Amino acid sequence: MERFNIAVIGAATLVGQEFVKVLGERGFPVASLQLFTSKHSSDAKLFPKHQTIGIEEMTTETFYDIDIAFFAAGTEISYHLSPLAIEAETLVIDTSNAFRMDPKIPLVVPEVNPEDIKQHKGIIANPNCSTIQLVVALYPLHKINPIKRIIVNTYQSVSGSGAGALKELIAQTKQILEGHRVCPHIYSHQIAFNVLPETDVFLDNGYTKEEQKMADETRKIMHAKDILISATCVRVPVYFGHSESINVEFSSPITPEETRRVLVHSPSVKVLDDPSVSLYPLPWAASGSNHVFVGRIRSDTSHPNGLAMWIVADNLRKGTALNAVQIVEEGIKMGYITFRDRKLPHQHSLSRKGTGGLK
Amino acid sequence: MERFNIAVIGAATLVGQEFVKVLGERGFPVASLQLFTSKHSSDAKLFPKHQTIGIEEMTTETFYDIDIAFFAAGTEISYHLSPLAIEAETLVIDTSNAFRMDPKIPLVVPEVNPEDIKQHKGIIANPNCSTIQLVVALYPLHKINPIKRIIVNTYQSVSGSGAGALKELIAQTKQILEGHRVCPHIYSHQIAFNVLPETDVFLDNGYTKEEQKMADETRKIMHAKDILISATCVRVPVYFGHSESINVEFSSPITPEETRRVLVHSPSVKVLDDPSVSLYPLPWAASGSNHVFVGRIRSDTSHPNGLAMWIVADNLRKGTALNAVQIVEEGIKMGYITFRDRKLPHQHSLSRKGTGGLK
Numbered sequence: 057m058e059r060f061n062i063a064v065i066g067a068a069t070l071v072g073q074e075f076v077k078v079l080g081e082r083g084f085p086v087a088s089l090q091l092f093t094s095k096h097s098s099d100a101k102l103f104p105k106h107q108t109i110g111i112e113e114m115t116t117e118t119f120y121d122i123d124i125a126f127f128a129a130g131t132e133i134s135y136h137l138s139p140l141a142i143e144a145e146t147l148v149i150d151t152s153n154a155f156r157m158d159p160k161i162p163l164v165v166p167e168v169n170p171e172d173i174k175q176h177k178g179i180i181a182n183p184n185c186s187t188i189q190l191v192v193a194l195y196p197l198h199k200i201n202p203i204k205r206i207i208v209n210t211y212q213s214v215s216g217s218g219a220g221a222l223k224e225l226i227a228q229t230k231q232i233l234e235g236h237r238v239c240p241h242i243y244s245h246q247i248a249f250n251v252l253p254e255t256d257v258f259l260d261n262g263y264t265k266e267e268q269k270m271a272d273e274t275r276k277i278m279h280a281k282d283i284l285i286s287a288t289c290v291r292v293p294v295y296f297g298h299s300e301s302i303n304v305e306f307s308s309p310i311t312p313e314e315t316r317r318v319l320v321h322s323p324s325v326k327v328l329d330d331p332s333v334s335l336y337p338l339p340w341a342a343s344g345s346n347h348v349f350v351g352r353i354r355s356d357t358s359h360p361n362g363l364a365m366w367i368v369a370d371n372l373r374k375g376t377a378l379n380a381v382q383i384v385e386e387g388i389k390m391g392y393i394t395f396r397d398r399k400l401p402h403q404h405s406l407s408r409k410g411t412g413g414l415k
Numbered sequence: 416m417e418r419f420n421i422a423v424i425g426a427a428t429l430v431g432q433e434f435v436k437v438l439g440e441r442g443f444p445v446a447s448l449q450l451f452t453s454k455h456s457s458d459a460k461l462f463p464k465h466q467t468i469g470i471e472e473m474t475t476e477t478f479y480d481i482d483i484a485f486f487a488a489g490t491e492i493s494y495h496l497s498p499l500a501i502e503a504e505t506l507v508i509d510t511s512n513a514f515r516m517d518p519k520i521p522l523v524v525p526e527v528n529p530e531d532i533k534q535h536k537g538i539i540a541n542p543n544c545s546t547i548q549l550v551v552a553l554y555p556l557h558k559i560n561p562i563k564r565i566i567v568n569t570y571q572s573v574s575g576s577g578a579g580a581l582k583e584l585i586a587q588t589k590q591i592l593e594g595h596r597v598c599p600h601i602y603s604h605q606i607a608f609n610v611l612p613e614t615d616v617f618l619d620n621g622y623t624k625e626e627q628k629m630a631d632e633t634r635k636i637m638h639a640k641d642i643l644i645s646a647t648c649v650r651v652p653v654y655f656g657h658s659e660s661i662n663v664e665f666s667s668p669i670t671p672e673e674t675r676r677v678l679v680h681s682p683s684v685k686v687l688d689d690p691s692v693s694l695y696p697l698p699w700a701a702s703g704s705n706h707v708f709v710g711r712i713r714s715d716t717s718h719p720n721g722l723a724m725w726i727v728a729d730n731l732r733k734g735t736a737l738n739a740v741q742i743v744e745e746g747i748k749m750g751y752i753t754f755r756d757r758k759l760p761h762q763h764s765l766s767r768k769g770t771g772g773l774k
Contacts, residue, residue: 205717205718206717207566207662207717209568209647209660211570211610211649211651226592229588229592230592233585233588233589233592244693245693245697245699245700246697246699249652249653249654249699250653250697250698250699251570251651251653251658251697251698252697253658253660253695253696253710253711253725254690254693254695258690258691261713261714261716262671262690262711262712262713262714262723263713263716271716284716284717284718285716285717286662286715286716286717286718286721286723288568288660288662288711288723288725290570290658290660292570292610292651292652293608293651293652293653294608294609294610294652295608299610299612299649301568301612301647301649303566303645303647303662312621331613331617331621332617334603334604334613336612336613337612338604338605338609338610338611339609339610340604340605340608340609341604351612352612352621352647353621354620354621354622355620355621356645357620357622357630357643357644357645358564358565358566358643358644358645359564359643359645362645364621364645364647366612366647
């Protein structure tokens, strides 16, 4: 079996750590695994079995040794380093927002649009975590009964804002329990025992960028430019796992029974839906799972073609790292990702100079 | 000024305690204040200045001394004791779910349907906390542009489930922070660092009773039986304050500017809406306030007549006790509540026997 030289760029972030876990767990064919962290990151001790390398020192040469680079270090680093990776013919799977809406770059959820991988020119974008779980649950229904409108409200965990946010929630929670007041740093307001209707920056239309992403990315991934979408994204004091309440309007009526029949056979979906025993998806329980959980499936009493449901997934896992790894697995399986014609690193390293690292 | 003999039935509940606070703060014309608590309640020490009396011992005679009884002890006690109160011509303001949808009993939010107080026959029902803040914010808009459809998602604090739930959240949070697993009692699942899409029991249509209440009560209070409403009610690990994300469809287009213009002059509403400085309503900040806070006002990009907004209020205060006190204030002011023809207690107490207490 072909094995690959893998890099995780931003390995000390929560998403980076998840990549290391997922790659190990799935038996992904890894020849070598290089972990790149920021110089400022003191978290090299996170990876006792691996040597970590400074992102700041990366050059085109660095990428010659890398077949596939999973980028998990944020938008700026993706912009800076991806041209170097492309020059070295390293495949970039980017989890940042840098390239998602670039019409020339595929934005892929393997359960929905694996064919789009074929169009890649060296970069494949991984969608926003909130979008991935939404389309995994909705696409199987959309295929049999086209969706016209989606209203989605999120209950997003703090891990989506990174390790610092997780620490902030824990620290603030302790302070409140001890009767102290708290001082917010990462979020605009206290997150402990509170909910914040602000994720990402605000746009002119009153939506946040996260809310706009959910709409734009969903349309792009599902190849459904006419679906109307309104999102309200809310941060809640939960460690891991994003929850979404959705009201969907289909082209024609759909029953909860039919919905369940479709979803139980849909890839990566697990239906947890028995109100009589309080069975429904929960973020605490979904943490660490590969599935997108769906429950509270019911007819939306406010629209004849409406359906309401509740969707939960681990935002770091299926929402990010796992989806990115699945893109590669699926791309290789379908023959859209191949390294057969790639020049070997030594062919380069003798003949070329580096083209510069991150400033 | 006329002063009244007041009773709070279930004074040791969170709502009962809020009644005592609100009556004191507002300078409500109280001649006497009697606090009734359950025998099982060991919380008499909550009221050092007041003597508390066992609910179990209440008879018709007990009510002869009471002009107005605020019921905050749950549906069962409301069913049992309200007939005794009515026999004694005591006005019942009931915060439970016992009578809300009874077509003969007014369900009142003073900012919306004060005229309905006129129809009362001794009982006035106080709506569900989630409903009150919704209609306070929406009715001023509905008057100028009739609402056709509401989709509401709640982020409800645990105080809505009573003092035990508040203790459970705090205890579980401490356990989790110490690395222990938790055992749920009041809720079906862990509430600390989790969100639960279950409030109240499930109905056959897949909605919970709380979700159905929001729809039914909103239509009754606003006298708008044709409004289509779908609610998803979710419990979040917040102490006090319910938050609601709503998508409203009006009869014709409405701009965010017009919405703000209407709402800044609406009774009990406070607009907090400046994304540029992260100003929007928050449950932690709304706790203890008399207002219904509205923010994140924006055109719903998924419907030409759509509007999205974010509404927060203190569920114990404006969501329950304050609204109930305001019903009486408004009813007296409008002349719909009067005790002029009420028989005096001593007229009864000599001539009649008690008609039994709570079994």
